[in-house]
Amino acid sequence: MHCPYCRATDTRVLDSRVAEDGGSIRRRRTCSTCERRFTTVELMQLTVVKRSGATEPFVREKAVSGVRKACKGRPVSEDQLACLGQEVEDALRNAGAAEIPAHEVGLAILGPLRRLDEVAYLRFASVYRAFSSAADFEAEIAMLRETGDVASAVEEVAPRPSRDPEPAPQPTG
Numbered sequence: 768m769h770c771p772y773c774r775a776t777d778t779r780v781l782d783s784r785v786a787e788d789g790g791s792i793r794r795r796r797t798c799s800t801c802e803r804r805f806t807t808v809e810l811m812q813l814t815v816v817k818r819s820g821a822t823e824p825f826v827r828e829k830a831v832s833g834v835r836k837a838c839k840g841r842p843v844s845e846d847q848l849a850c851l852g853q854e855v856e857d858a859l860r861n862a863g864a865a866e867i868p869a870h871e872v873g874l875a876i877l878g879p880l881r882r883l884d885e886v887a888y889l890r891f892a893s894v895y896r897a898f899s900s901a902a903d904f905e906a907e908i909a910m911l912r913e914t915g916d917v918a919s920a921v922e923e924v925a926p927r928p929s930r931d932p933e934p935a936p937q938p939t940g
């Protein structure tokens with residue numbers, strides 16, 4: 768690890784601390800050349816195990832790219848996608864396993880995405896859960912309707928006349 772100020776490669780560790788959740792280590796370092804100080808964070812490498820058994824490092828941007836496709840044309844910003852990626856990575860890290868089956872990455876995306884945008888959630892879920900028929904899709908809509916927050920998704924699929932003066936109460940948070 769080179770010094771971020773002068774690029775010298777000789778740095779010394781002054782102090783190491785394990786984070787409260789035990790998932791990372793912070794090291795306070797000093798550069799032997801310019802003597803400035805900086806902090807590094809050491810994280811466990813998350814590994815994704817594909818269905819084929821092949822493994823690859825978890826890359827947040829790769830997880831986000833699949834979500835970005837589902838959000839095409841939806842009012843979802845890059846900042847929100849970045850937050851979702853962070854939330855997904857945090858959830859996977861908090862689960863505490865170094866190796867994660869690929870489908871669990873998808874599963875970890877579903878919750879945060881549903882809170883972000885119902886339509887994008889349905890699109891993503893239709894690919895992730897491989898909906899094989901319209902019936903599957905309708906079952907998902909019915910499930911969302913039961914929990915009372917399907918309004919925006921249904922409007923997207925079948926726009927209703929906008930004469931209703933009282934919008935349905937939206938769940939907050």
Ligand SMILES: [Zn+2]
Binds near residue numbers: 800803
């Ligand atoms: Zn330096």
